[in-house]
Amino acid sequence: MTEHEQLLTNLKYLKMNEMTNHLDETINFINKNNLSFTEGLIKLTNYEIDHKEASMIKAMVKVGAFPHTKEIKDFDFSYQESINKDQILEFTSHRFIHQNENLVFIGSSGVGKTHLATSIGISAAKKRISTYFIKCHDLVAQLKKAKLENRLEDRLRHFTKYKLLIIDELGYLPIEPEDSKLFFQLIDKRYERRSTILTSNINFSNWDNIFIDPMISNAILDRILHHSHVIQIPGKSYRLKDYFSED
Template identity: 65%
Template sequence: MNSSYKKLISNLEYLKLNQMVAHLDETIDFMNNKQLSFVDTLMKLTDYEIDMKEINMAKAMVKVAGFPHRKEIKDFDFSFQPSVNKEQILDFGTLRFIERSENIVFLGTSGVGKTHLATSIGIAAAKKRTSTYFIKCNDLILNLKKAKLENRLEARLKHYAKYRLLIIDEIGYLPIDVDDAKLFFQLIDLRYEKKSTIITTNSNFKSWGEIFQDPKIANAILDRILHHATVVSIVGESYRIKDHIQSEK
């Protein structure tokens, strides 16, 4: 092992280019066998480093998104929920809807897989390094309410508005008073036609006036959410009940 090779290894390690260190020998052999130019060899070597950085950055995006679990589209049991169009969900996974700043609403009773599907699409987006964030509706409202009390509402709204994909889970499980509904409207209005939002809800749209305790605000929220949206209605049994029944067998 000559001194130049040792120095190169030392330099790469110092620069923390670990993938280049790991693949150096095979790349040198490949260069000699294929008679590659210096530029082509260096390009091949740096590709290993870039690929690993991309993987690590994607993992980091998934980690900071706040997902409740790491269930992906491949983990969804489409045979148990035949009302869900698999091809449609796979199309969501291509993220075309984000490029168009469109929304998705998953509507159905508790346990039918709304959160799983919303999360799995979010994970697909985060893996492609699309800024994504998951939050339950009640937590979102509480955070906005707290920010308003601390005179930093504008900053908090901008924080949630910046994500290219925001997933708001469980709208309708808890009532929202009029003041809080106005805060929620401000966020939806900020994102309208600029960013994509995925919403899960157990309540049909006619009852949103009761949820937000003001039909006018509810209609304004719905108008902005549904204007460029695909609504996926899931009709079926609860996965949790299915799992419970199977455990009793």
């Protein structure tokens, strides 16, 4: 076995697939550019690192359970002129996550709340910030089921572990008083420890209609809004723009 064959065998044994695939071209590059052993090794190992980083990012995005893979670049800011594009881009720096702050998107159906929340979440996941997306109705249903099965604390810990939790469509369905208490427990556990993004079609003054119990509603609002950025979107629905566009 030649030295080259031995090196290939070693790399395959170590499961360095990208280094194996790029070995010959790297050797040629080293010889052509008269690189040192260290420089050549850095170039070769970078192939493996880049591949593993890409795979890890892909896995983080998959774990996030996002409803789509639309990013900020896919959002039509010209259609929703009320949105401050610079502010949204600032959120993708993830400073609000590092400071345990919340984002709340308020607006009617179809204005882009979920798109923006998801895009910010995907940008966080790509930076290996643990992120999870869930519809409010599904979240409450999981907490309710966990309580019935005497494993509520485990489920609360599960949703608390994410550095960024996106709760979508808060307010589309009312939440029963007992279930509101479960939702409060989660918000309370995340308060000042983790960041949460919420989207809702209901203004804060009407959140009593969501949670039924005014005391619980106020307690939830207090914790969500204490360290938060509120983005009001009074614009038109994306979903209807093609139906009402002028010829």
